Amino acid sequence: MPPTLSAAPAAILIPLGTAFVMPLIGRFVRHFRPALCIASLLCSGVVLLSLGDPVLKGQTLVYWMSSWAPRDGLAIGISLSVDAWGWLIALITVIVGLASVIYAAGYLRGETGHETYYVLVMLLITGLIGFALSGDLFNQFVWLEVFSVAAFALTAFHPEHAESIEAAFKYLITNSIAAFFVAIGLTLLYLNTGALNLAHVARDFKPTPGGMIGVGLLVGGYATKAALVPWHFWLPDAHAAAPTPVSALFSGALIKIGLYAVARCVFTLVPPGHNDLLRTALIGVGTASIFVGGVQMLHQKQIKRILAYSSVAQMGYLIIGVGLGSPGALAGAALHALHHALVKSALFMGTGAVVRQTDAHTLDECGGLARLMPITFVLVSGGTAALAGMPFSSGYLGKSLITEAAKESGMDWLSLVVVGAGIFTLAGMLRLIWRVFFGEHRTTGAGGAHEAPLIMLMPIAALMIGSLLIGFSAEGMTKNLGAWAAHALQNRDAYIGQVMEGTVPPESLSAPEIHPPEPGDISHWGSSILILVGGVGMAYLSLRKPFSAGTLPYTLIYQARRISLALRLWHTGIVTDYALWNSVGTALLIVPLMIQR
Amino acid sequence: MFFLNFVAAILLFLIGLYGLIRARNLVRILLNLGVMESSTYLMLVALGYRSGATAPIFYEPKIVPGITPTVDPIMQALALTSIVIGVVTLALALSLIIHLARHYRTLDVRRIRRLRG
Numbered sequence: 001m002p003p004t005l006s007a008a009p010a011a012i013l014i015p016l017g018t019a020f021v022m023p024l025i026g027r028f029v030r031h032f033r034p035a036l037c038i039a040s041l042l043c044s045g046v047v048l049l050s051l052g053d054p055v056l057k058g059q060t061l062v063y064w065m066s067s068w069a070p071r072d073g074l075a076i077g078i079s080l081s082v083d084a085w086g087w088l089i090a091l092i093t094v095i096v097g098l099a100s101v102i103y104a105a106g107y108l109r110g111e112t113g114h115e116t117y118y119v120l121v122m123l124l125i126t127g128l129i130g131f132a133l134s135g136d137l138f139n140q141f142v143w144l145e146v147f148s149v150a151a152f153a154l155t156a157f158h159p160e161h162a163e164s165i166e167a168a169f170k171y172l173i174t175n176s177i178a179a180f181f182v183a184i185g186l187t188l189l190y191l192n193t194g195a196l197n198l199a200h201v202a203r204d205f206k207p208t209p210g211g212m213i214g215v216g217l218l219v220g221g222y223a224t225k226a227a228l229v230p231w232h233f234w235l236p237d238a239h240a241a242a243p244t245p246v247s248a249l250f251s252g253a254l255i256k257i258g259l260y261a262v263a264r265c266v267f268t269l270v271p272p273g274h275n276d277l278l279r280t281a282l283i284g285v286g287t288a289s290i291f292v293g294g295v296q297m298l299h300q301k302q303i304k305r306i307l308a309y310s311s312v313a314q315m316g317y318l319i320i321g322v323g324l325g326s327p328g329a330l331a332g333a334a335l336h337a338l339h340h341a342l343v344k345s346a347l348f349m350g351t352g353a354v355v356r357q358t359d360a361h362t363l364d365e366c367g368g369l370a371r372l373m374p375i376t377f378v379l380v381s382g383g384t385a386a387l388a389g390m391p392f393s394s395g396y397l398g399k400s401l402i403t404e405a406a407k408e409s410g411m412d413w414l415s416l417v418v419v420g421a422g423i424f425t426l427a428g429m430l431r432l433i434w435r436v437f438f439g440e441h442r443t444t445g446a447g448g449a450h451e452a453p454l455i456m457l458m459p460i461a462a463l464m465i466g467s468l469l470i471g472f473s474a475e476g477m478t479k480n481l482g483a484w485a486a487h488a489l490q491n492r493d494a495y496i497g498q499v500m501e502g503t504v505p506p507e508s509l510s511a512p513e514i515h516p517p518e519p520g521d522i523s524h525w526g527s528s529i530l531i532l533v534g535g536v537g538m539a540y541l542s543l544r545k546p547f548s549a550g551t552l553p554y555t556l557i558y559q560a561r562r563i564s565l566a567l568r569l570w571h572t573g574i575v576t577d578y579a580l581w582n583s584v585g586t587a588l589l590i591v592p593l594m595i596q597r
Numbered sequence: 598m599f600f601l602n603f604v605a606a607i608l609l610f611l612i613g614l615y616g617l618i619r620a621r622n623l624v625r626i627l628l629n630l631g632v633m634e635s636s637t638y639l640m641l642v643a644l645g646y647r648s649g650a651t652a653p654i655f656y657e658p659k660i661v662p663g664i665t666p667t668v669d670p671i672m673q674a675l676a677l678t679s680i681v682i683g684v685v686t687l688a689l690a691l692s693l694i695i696h697l698a699r700h701y702r703t704l705d706v707r708r709i710r711r712l713r714g
Contacts, residue, residue, distance in 0.1 A: 076671075138675055145682045152689055162700035166712055169623070169693045176630055176686055177617070183637045183679060184610065191644055196671070237712045300714075573713025574706055576626065580618045 008063040008080045011047040011090065012130045014040045015097075019122035026115045033118045034105035038098060040122070044129065045094040048087065055087045056484050058491075058509040060498040062135065070500055075197035081135025081499050084484035088334055089253075089260045090132040092341045095466075096252035097125040099459035103349050104245040106455035107356060117157060121249070124150040128253050132260060135499060137186045137218075138196045140261070144182065144225070148175050151254060155242045167234075167241035170575045174234045177582050178224035181217040188214030189269075199499035202268050202492065212274075212593040219265050219278070220586025226258025228319055229289040230585045232312045233571060233578040236296075239308035244352025247304060248345035251311045256337050259315065263322045263333075267489040270593075275325075277592035282323035285585075287417050289316025294424025295564045296571070298431065298542055301362045303351050306432050307344065310387070310425055314340050317421055320414065321402045327512035329405030330489050331482030336398025338481075339470060343386045343394065346463035347429075350380040353452035353460075354436055363435040370437035372449050377437045379460045384433060386467050388426040388531055391519045394470035397477065400517050400524060419527050419534070426535025431542050474516045483511035602643030609636035623694045623704045627687065634683045638676045645672025 018040035022033065029036060051061055060083040064070075068077020082090075101121065108114055127147025134140045152175075156168035190196055192211035193204035205211055220231070227235040235255070239247045266275050266282070293313030300306045318340070321333025353376050360366045370377045386393035399418060406414035451457075470477050487510075488495070494508030517524040547554040613632030620626045645668050653667035654660060660667065694704070701709050 138678075142678060142682070145685070149685055149689060152686075152693075156693060156696070159696050162697075163712055165693055165696040165700060166709055169690070169697060169709075170712070172686065172690050172693065173617075173626060173630070176690075177614070177633070179682075180610070180633050180637055184640060187637070187640045187644060190672070241712070568714045571714050573710030575709075576618050576620060576706055579614075583614055583618070 006063065007047050007050055008061060008082055008133060009065075011044045011051075012080075012126060012133065014044045014047070015122050015129065016126040019119050019126060022119050022122070023115060033114055034101055037101045037118055037122060041094055041098045041101065041125065045091070045098070048091050048094060051082055051087060055082055055084050056480060058084070058484060058487055058494070058511065059504060060488070060495055062499050062502065069502075070197075070200070073500065075195060075200040075500060077197075078139050079135040079197060079199075079499060080133045081199065081495070082133050083488035083495060084481075085263065085334065085488040086132045086260065088338065088481065088485050089256055090129045092256055092338055093125060093128040093132065093253040096249055096341050096345050097121075099345060099349070099463055100245040100249045100252075102459045103248070103352075103456050104243075106453045107243065107245055107352065109453075113157070117154070117243075120150045120154050120157075121246070123147070124154065124249060124254075128257050131257050135198050136196055137189065137198055137201060140198075141179070141182055141186060145179060147254065147257070148179065151238070151246075151250065154246045155238045157243050157246065161241070164241040167237035170578060171234045171238040173575050174231075174578050174582055175224055177579055178221040178231070180221075181224075181586055182221035185214045185217030185221060188217070197499070198264070198268060199496045202271075203496045203500060205269060205271060207271065207274050207597050209594065209597065212597055213590055215265055215269055216590030216593045217586060218269070219262055220582075220589050222258050222261035222265065223285070223585065223589070224258070224582060225255065226262055226315055226319065227255050227312055228258075228285050228315055229292045229312065230581040232289065232292070232315075233581065235312060236305050236308040236571075239311065239348075240302055240304040244304070244348060244355065247308075247352065248348040251307070251348055252341040252345035255311065255315055256341060259318050259322070259333075259337060262319065263330075263489055266322060267325070268492055268495060272492065274593075274596055277596040278589070279323045279325050281589060281592045282319050283411075283414070286316040286318075286320035286323060289313060289319065290417060290421040290424070292567060294421060294428070295567050297424060297428030298538070299564055299568065300428075301364065303355060303361065303363060303366070303432065303436065304348070306428055307348055307351060310428060311340075311344060313421055313425060314344065314387075317398075317402070317418070320417070321398075321405070324402070324405050324409055324411070324414075326405045326409060327483065327486040327490060328401050328408065328514050330486035331478055331512075331514050332398045332401025332405060334485035335401065335470070335477060335482045336395070339386070339394035339398050339467060342463045342467045342470075343383050346460045346467070347380060347383040347387065349456065349460045349463075350376050350383060351432070351436070353456050354449075356456075357452055358449045363432065365442055366436040367439040367442045368437070369449060373437075373451050375451055375457055376460075377433075379457070379464055380437075381433060382464050383467075384426065384429040386464070386471070387429060388422050388535060389528060390532070391525055391528055392468070392471045394467040396471060396519055396528065397474045397516055399527070401478070401482070401514070403527065404517075415527065419530050422527070422531035423534035423538060426531055427538035427542065430535060430539035434539065434543055471519060474519055478514050478516045479511070483514050486514070487511045599643055599646065602639060602646070606636045606640035606643065609633075609639065621706055623697065623706060623709075626706065627690050627694070630690075631683075631687070634679070637679055641672045641676040641679065645669035
């Protein structure tokens with residue numbers, strides 16, 4: 001067994017060990033708790049990077065717990081199966097986790113409950129890494145529960161705020177139902193194949209009604225984690241109510257795990273030829289997510305809720321990439337996941353710095369902060385440009401890859417959806433920036449605000465620099481990272497063969513050829529210019545004083561407001577309604593699977 | 598026998614889901630969640646059950662691997678794990694309900710909706 005193989009569990013064990021050791025030695029290391037977390041995450045990151053070389057050559061590294069390797073083609077043991085797709089998501093978790101812990105060291109200053117906070121955060125990160133590396137369906141379910149419970153508790157970190165408790169309760173109920181869907185789904189898959197190892201299940205999967213319902217329940221359950229419409233209701237509440245470093249982790253890493261699992265189910269579990277309709281359904285889900293998230297962004301009052309709804313829209317974007325399923329689209333989805341993790345956590349941290357420094361939670365309470373918090377202003381503006389997919393930012397890369405793939409698949413209308421997503425994102429973010437950083441101070445708190453401490457600005461700046469680096473090395477990132485992630489998802493037989501037999505078929509070790517457009521190539525800037533013009537226009541319309549009644553723009557905006565009001569009323573705030581939509585969405589997902597059996 | 602258990606588990610799951618969606622009281626939501634949870638246990642245990650089989654304790658001389666029919670221990674292990682997970686979620690949810698009752702002075706789910714829209 002090569003040394004890199006046996007290192008895989010260390011990536012999980014180091015943060016898990018930190019979480020358990022912290023309460024024991026906590027009172028002796030009171031001021032070094034963040035340092036301890038940072039050190040353990042760095043170790044975990046180094047372990048992951050040491051696995052990077054074989055993984056990014058198309059191999060799947062398999063580690064069998066207690067050496068229970070498969071015998072006679074039966075996999076009874078639990079495996080860690082690390083391929084490029086899971087590895088990338090685990091790496092994203094570590095990066096966002098590091099930034100979040102450094103930020104928390106500044107953010108939590110002057111608050112109590114540090115020990116609980118760091119223990120829960122380390123458990124959350126452990127669960128996410130474990131889920132991404134695990135190759136066993138039930139093991140994944142256990143990791144899912146580990147990070148979910150940590151996330152519920154972190155959402156309710158401020159029990160004195162009614163909103164945190166309310167958000168945590170809604171989060172708990174909706175995601176528990178999702179977990180039951182996953183549990184029933186994997187039981188049905190066991191009934192179908194007599195196995196729980198992902199590769200074994202995929203090998204023996206028979207497209208019977210039971211098996212297909214099982215896959216549908218799994219996808220529905222994981223879609224709740226990925227916060228796709230109509231499973232998204234928990235997300236804005238939880239993201240807005242959690243402490244800011246935790247919101248960054250949720251948006252950066254936790255919902256990416258949902259995307260990871262959905263893609264795994266669609267490509268690895270379901271045999272090729274049976275998943276086309278499901279993928280089309282996912283494109284529909286993605287379009288709905290973009291629309292709902294985008295429109296909801298435009299009338300939110302709370303600062304962090306705007307960013308949360310933007311996450312819903314961006315997840316829709318990613319799931320469209322998965323739904324298209326061509327190598328280019330999958331590479332685009334993988335790179336866009338990395339981009340969104342970096343930029344959205346940076347934005348959450350930036351606006352969180354505003355919230356912390358001014359104690360203002362809604363747009364109406366801030367204003368005129370550009371002069372008082374110039375660095376935060378620059379960072380948030382840069383993040384907005386990247387999020388909208390401007391050239392030379394990381395967002396441009398994923399956007400152009402997904403658009404190209406849509407054109408190749410003959411779905412040209414999807415480029416319109418992509419441009420629409422950019423317009424909504426830019427408009428919502430410009431509205432936020434305008435109301436927060438320009439104009440007059442509206443509260444006394446905002447008037448006396450000053451720049452956030454360096455320890456909070458550093459991780460934001462680091463994430464933004466990372467985003468820029470990705471944007472400038474588009475060709476290299478696509479060739480060395482995106483293409484291999486797409487390769488890992490598409491080569492189902494290679495995955496099964498490497499986990500079950502341990503052999504590497506040589507033909508499986510070549511990445512698909514994907515050519516991203518050069519960011520400097522002006523002929524591809526058309527969509528970005530459209531987004532810029534549309535986004536600025538829409539932001540202007542949402543900020544200017546109302547048109548006089550009877551004119552054409554007034555009538556148009558009035559009609560648009562009615563749609564947005566209907567969407568707003570859909571988010572009733574009653575958790576049982578959310579449970580209903582959760583079940584309806586999952587039931588609807590089973591339909592395409594049953595038709596194309 | 599397995600089929601009967603299976604149908605019962607699915608019915609139980611749907612009853613729990615229906616009850617949860619119709620529930621108005623927070624504690625009742627949790628009870629329905631418990632019903633859904635029990636259905637997954639029933640499903641797991643029923644799946645591992647073999648009629649007339651014994652426990653797979655292979656150091657007992659009377660039980661020979663591959664000859665004596667034994668039940669599937671994996672499913673029972675999974676059921677145990679699920680029960681532990683269920684307890685954790687239940688405990689957390691109950692503590693959240695206590696806090697909610699303090700803040701909102703009600704357990705009616707229709708009146709705990711400060712976060713909406």
